[in-house]
Amino acid sequence: MGGMRVLTTGGAGYIGSHTVLALIEAGHEPVILDNFSNSSPEAIRRVGELAGREIEFIKGDLLDVELVERVFAEGNFDAVIHFAGLKAVGESTAQPLRYYRTNIVSTLNLLDAMDTHGVRTLVFSSSATVYGTSGATRCVEDLPLGTTNPYGATKLHIEQILDDLAASDPTWHIAKLRYFNPVGAHESGRIGEDPRDIPNNLMPYVSQVAVGRREKLSVYGGDYPTADGTGVRDFIHVVDLAAGHVAALEALPRHPGARAWNLGTGEGNSVLEVVRAFERASGKDIPFDIVERRPGDVAELVADPGRARIELNWKAERGLEDVARDGWRWQSNNPFGYAEPGE
Numbered sequence: 001m002g003g004m005r006v007l008t009t010g011g012a013g014y015i016g017s018h019t020v021l022a023l024i025e026a027g028h029e030p031v032i033l034d035n036f037s038n039s040s041p042e043a044i045r046r047v048g049e050l051a052g053r054e055i056e057f058i059k060g061d062l063l064d065v066e067l068v069e070r071v072f073a074e075g076n077f078d079a080v081i082h083f084a085g086l087k088a089v090g091e092s093t094a095q096p097l098r099y100y101r102t103n104i105v106s107t108l109n110l111l112d113a114m115d116t117h118g119v120r121t122l123v124f125s126s127s128a129t130v131y132g133t134s135g136a137t138r139c140v141e142d143l144p145l146g147t148t149n150p151y152g153a154t155k156l157h158i159e160q161i162l163d164d165l166a167a168s169d170p171t172w173h174i175a176k177l178r179y180f181n182p183v184g185a186h187e188s189g190r191i192g193e194d195p196r197d198i199p200n201n202l203m204p205y206v207s208q209v210a211v212g213r214r215e216k217l218s219v220y221g222g223d224y225p226t227a228d229g230t231g232v233r234d235f236i237h238v239v240d241l242a243a244g245h246v247a248a249l250e251a252l253p254r255h256p257g258a259r260a261w262n263l264g265t266g267e268g269n270s271v272l273e274v275v276r277a278f279e280r281a282s283g284k285d286i287p288f289d290i291v292e293r294r295p296g297d298v299a300e301l302v303a304d305p306g307r308a309r310i311e312l313n314w315k316a317e318r319g320l321e322d323v324a325r326d327g328w329r330w331q332s333n334n335p336f337g338y339a340e341p342g343e
């Protein structure tokens with residue numbers, strides 16, 4: 001597989017930055033397009049430091065149609081990996097129109113420019129949230145899809161758009177990658193998750209308690225039908241997730257049409273298991289209270305990663321101890337993420 005020139009939208013973000021590094025290490029040439037609304041140019045600088053070379057990037061917004069057209073007119077891309085979008089479940093319930101406009105209209109602008117310029121290989125960042133109403137605890141890709149929040153609905157609608165586009169034109173090759181719970185950080189401790197506000201997700205919150213930025217964790221529910229009563233999820237190390245994107249990109253020439261692949265470990269861990277793993281990795285006590293369940297949460301959601309194993313020749317290599325060790329190294333070396341102290 002020769003090196004591909006890959007436009008990576010949202011490539012300065014948490015998963016995007018790890019994927020850009022993995023693309024370079026696999027001999028590809030990523031170009032980042034990011035509006036930095038939820039990411040930092042510092043992440044790009046550090047990826048360049050780790051990769052040993054400058055990373056080409058464009059500061060811009062996919063809602064700016066003229067800019068998107070110009071990027072493709074000048075870009076000479078072979079493929080696109082599309083991460084850019086809003087992703088906070090709770091926020092999406094409060095601001096549905098903003099989520100639909102940002103996530104769907106920007107994707108339509110991207111697809112138009114790709115089509116105009118004959119770039120029809122796409123890896124799309126989807127989410128296990130599309131299984132939210134299936135009632136399943138172990139998810140295979142052909143489960144009935146449904147979701148409980150506007151953020152998840154944007155992912156579902158975009159998947160449908162991609163299916164219809166591929167059905168209309170067999171020259172499209174599209175991977176819909178359904179992430180389970182991305183966590184951890186690159187082993188260097190130089191890049192990682194840097195949530196803007198109070199973290200919605202478990203791992204960054206635990207991590208901020210360990211480093212002293214938050215006082216204690218609220219465990220949302222201790223009465224689920226699980227081994228210890230707390231929620232169970234499939235926590236996938238972000239470096240494994242990044243490798244899954246490279247594997248999908250390189251497999252796509254063999255997969256015309258639009259096809260979904262789960263990116264998860266296939267193993268479930270509970271909230272309390274995550275807390276204990278982080279205490280071991282950090283040597284810190286993580287105080288917590290068990291409180292009411294969070295509306296919309298399910299008891300358990302774990303991937304069946306069999307299709308990716310067979311068709312992408314990819315599987316997660318890292319477990320919860322690796323996640324906690326690498327996540328702690330990132331957080332303890334960067335207590336305020338990419339921001340300079342006092343910023």
Ligand code: WQD
Pocket residue numbers: 087089126127128129179180181182200201202203205217218219220221230231232233271294297
């Ligand atoms: C995990 C578990 C919580 C925070 C969400 C999105 C999904 C994807 C990943 C984008 C649950 C519990 C959490 C806390 C807690 N995002 N929890 N205290 O809800 O599985 O998935 O993020 O694609 O689309 O839905 O992840 O990390 O929020 O929750 O007890 O402060 O941790 O109840 O059991 P979730 P999460």
